[in-house]
Amino acid sequence: MTKKRAFGIPLASLALALIVSAAFASVASASPEWRFEGQPLVGTETVTAEAAESSLELSGLTTTCEAAAEITISNEEEVGVATVTDLDLSGCVTDGVCTVDEATVEGLPWSANTTTFGEDSFVVTDDFDMRFLYGNELCAVEGWTFPYTGTAAGVFNNASSTLEYDENTGSDITTFGETEATYDADFDVEATGTHKGETLTLS
Numbered sequence: 001m002t003k004k005r006a007f008g009i010p011l012a013s014l015a016l017a018l019i020v021s022a023a024f025a026s027v028a029s030a031s032p033e034w035r036f037e038g039q040p041l042v043g044t045e046t047v048t049a050e051a052a053e054s055s056l057e058l059s060g061l062t063t064t065c066e067a068a069a070e071i072t073i074s075n076e077e078e079v080g081v082a083t084v085t086d087l088d089l090s091g092c093v094t095d096g097v098c099t100v101d102e103a104t105v106e107g108l109p110w111s112a113n114t115t116t117f118g119e120d121s122f123v124v125t126d127d128f129d130m131r132f133l134y135g136n137e138l139c140a141v142e143g144w145t146f147p148y149t150g151t152a153a154g155v156f157n158n159a160s161s162t163l164e165y166d167e168n169t170g171s172d173i174t175t176f177g178e179t180e181a182t183y184d185a186d187f188d189v190e191a192t193g194t195h196k197g198e199t200l201t202l203s
Contacts, residue, residue, distance in 0.1 A: 031079040032114050032121040032156075036191070036198040044074040046193045047200065049163055054089075054185035056132075056148060058175065061141075063100060063132055065092040067185065080114035080202055082123060092132075098139035104131045114202060120155045121202040123163060128152040128173060146175045152183065158201040163187040 034041040049071055055064040070086040085108065092100035110127035130148045134141045150173040154165040165171060165183045173181045189200055 032116050032202045033075045033078055034073050034080045035201045035203060036195040038201070040078075041073065041075050041080075041195075044072055045191050045195050047071050047073055047189050047191050049187035049189045051185040051187045054165075054187075055183070056130075056173075057182040057184070058146075058179060060096075061098065062095040063092060064094070065089040065100075065103065067187070069187070071189075080121075080123075082112040082114070082125075084108065084110040084112065084125070084127075094134070096139070097136055098141065099135040100132055101135035102131075102133040102145075105129065106131065114156075116203075121158070122153050122170070123156055123202070124151065124153045126151045128171075148173055148175050148181055150174055154187075156189075156202040158203060161189050161200045163189055 034045075036045075047070075049067075049069040051067045053064055054067040055062055057063075066089065068088045068090075069084055072083045072085060074081055087105050087108065087110075089103045092103050094100060106129040107127055110125050112123050112125035112127075115122050115124060128148070128150055131145050132148070133145045134143075136142055151171060152165065152173065153170040154163045155169050156163050164187075165185045167182050167184070171183055173183060175181055190196070191198060191200060
């Protein structure tokens, strides 16, 4: 299994998470399209998404990695969709004595839909499933594999062509079923196919 990376949210943004979920459910009334140089994407395009730092935070344990993803995007019936086909993590560390002995992703490919709420366009996947094995004899959870699963919601920033996750973007990720995790990452997104070098937006 290829080493991979992750997404999440805290209790403070629960209300926003519910609002985003409602907007996602009514996607037909507020659905953005992928565009290159302002024109709707026709067919499919492969893009890369890279983050120098991406972190999953629990109370007392923050895990940070570099992340690189490969994603296929398209518009279906004038609605933007995406498929995460690969997701790699490297240089994973924690903010304490624990080491990251293994980081894996489950269930690829992950499917994602898009929706608009207010002035923001969101990319939302319910397929998020990441596993981190922690080590070091001084680590309280040495030998434990933490499964991070749930819904990952990120805002696509059209000004910079970045996909941004933080405590306010409405993700709902937990470990061991009920402990909430916060995900923070900014992914630079670039086309690698026909539209390489063109500006990508979601609107």
